[in-house]
Amino acid sequence: MSFYVEKVSRKSGTCYRIVRDYTRGGERKREYQVLPQGTTKAQAEKIRCQMELEAEFGAYTTKEPVTLKNYAEEVYFPKYTNSLSPTTRQHYRQLFYTKDGIAKHLGNRYLSEITTEAIQDMVNRYASAGKSAKTIRNIVNLVSVILKRAKIDNYLKRDIPNPCEYVMLPKAASKEGNAYSMEEVKLMMERAKSAGNINIQLLLALTCLAGGLRRSELAALRWEDVTLGEKESFLCVRRAAVYADGKMTEKETKTKAGTRVIPIQPGGEVYRILQTARKMYVKEQSREEDFQGQGHVFILHHAPFAPVSDNRMYKIYKSFLEKECPDLPHYRLHDLRHTYFTLCTEIGFSELSIIATGGHSTIQSTKRYQHATMNRMKSDMAKLEEIFGNTIAASQ
Numbered sequence: 001m002s003f004y005v006e007k008v009s010r011k012s013g014t015c016y017r018i019v020r021d022y023t024r025g026g027e028r029k030r031e032y033q034v035l036p037q038g039t040t041k042a043q044a045e046k047i048r049c050q051m052e053l054e055a056e057f058g059a060y061t062t063k064e065p066v067t068l069k070n071y072a073e074e075v076y077f078p079k080y081t082n083s084l085s086p087t088t089r090q091h092y093r094q095l096f097y098t099k100d101g102i103a104k105h106l107g108n109r110y111l112s113e114i115t116t117e118a119i120q121d122m123v124n125r126y127a128s129a130g131k132s133a134k135t136i137r138n139i140v141n142l143v144s145v146i147l148k149r150a151k152i153d154n155y156l157k158r159d160i161p162n163p164c165e166y167v168m169l170p171k172a173a174s175k176e177g178n179a180y181s182m183e184e185v186k187l188m189m190e191r192a193k194s195a196g197n198i199n200i201q202l203l204l205a206l207t208c209l210a211g212g213l214r215r216s217e218l219a220a221l222r223w224e225d226v227t228l229g230e231k232e233s234f235l236c237v238r239r240a241a242v243y244a245d246g247k248m249t250e251k252e253t254k255t256k257a258g259t260r261v262i263p264i265q266p267g268g269e270v271y272r273i274l275q276t277a278r279k280m281y282v283k284e285q286s287r288e289e290d291f292q293g294q295g296h297v298f299i300l301h302h303a304p305f306a307p308v309s310d311n312r313m314y315k316i317y318k319s320f321l322e323k324e325c326p327d328l329p330h331y332r333l334h335d336l337r338h339t340y341f342t343l344c345t346e347i348g349f350s351e352l353s354i355i356a357t358g359g360h361s362t363i364q365s366t367k368r369y370q371h372a373t374m375n376r377m378k379s380d381m382a383k384l385e386e387i388f389g390n391t392i393a394a395s396q
Contacts, residue, residue: 001020001021001022001023002022003020003021003052004018004021005019005041005048006018006032007041008034014037015036015039016035016044017032017033017034017035018032018033018048018051019032020032063153063154065110066110066111067107067108067109067111068102068106068107068108068114068143069108071111071155075150077092077096085242086242086244086251090244091138092142095138095142101139102122105122105125106119106143111147111155112157114163115163116164116166118163119163119164119167123168123170127170133169133172134172136170137169137170137172140164140169144164144165147162177335177337178331179338180329180336180339182343182387183392183394185343186392186393187325187394189205189393190393191325192324198276198280199308200317200320201276201277202218203218203313203316203336204336205269205273205274207337207339208339208340208343209270209388210264210357210381211237211357212336212337212339212357213337214253214254214359215333216240217240217359218297219240219242219298219307219309220239220240220250221235221237221296221297222294222297223278223297225237226297228266228271228274228275230266231266232266233264233266234264235261235262235274236261237258237259237260237359238253238259239252240258241307241309241310242310248307248309254359259359260357260359262381263357263378269385269388270385277297280301284299284301285305288303291304292306293305293306293307294306298313300312314333341358344358347383348383349384350380353380353381357381
């Protein structure tokens, strides 16, 4: 795109005009801005320079007006979300296209018509409908990101502030995680064993008693990550698996600290459950022709013996609580992770052991001390196993 001054002759006399010369869709185009008669060439050149500067750095827009929905569908989602994780892409699309999403409230407005007032009206409707403060904040954040990108792409004037910056958002309610007691964990474990539910046994063992693994980390765990020796036992958390865009996708753990080594007490409860599950895996793999386990720790124990997705894991957990534990609180699956940190704190784990086994990134230098604290971690994990072993299950 270029700008230049052109002198034109008219019946009323001569004058100057600014020509904007650009190419769109492979076709050369020109736009003209006629200056008032009496404008000198020097003044015309000054105006031209100003227009060039605005086109590159300031308020000048070079694209035809488009609606938010058209920009999102044709530009933002296809071009600028490819580097995001599959779950983030899916989440953004849900926020935009869901029945009561961004597209419904702002999609048909031209980008320049999306004002603070329009966004505030949307926020107020969401708040009145009972949407959580976190969801509302995520929605406004996505609108803000799209508008920022539209400015960079010259669909919006760059000297106009982002309207999202002035929206009054609801305050996020501080919500503490729930946690089961050691007695309740033991009762759930006993009921899982009575029901022959090895996946629930694994779930309780690896969330409440061994590192508080996240659901996505459990779904990605493979037998190659588990070492069960008589003297040395541990599991390595290397990856996470999430279900997005209709398929399971593996990615890095949620934080850098999420990649970790968790010591397992040889002969302890977690060790025995992992040992039993591995024997089941080997037996089913050798016996079933359509076995599709792919080395995963969590698999369906019926045809096609495929890996359990993170979503399916939640359903298995929820079904177990409803059928086998109607008398216990029905906490979220993620609250099993909160249970691990609560139990570790109650029995006196060192802070570094909690962070290193749980994959938190609270202390940036955790990895620097990981080798030095491995013995302390082993000692702490043995303590957790010992207390679990000595605990009497909650009364039924």
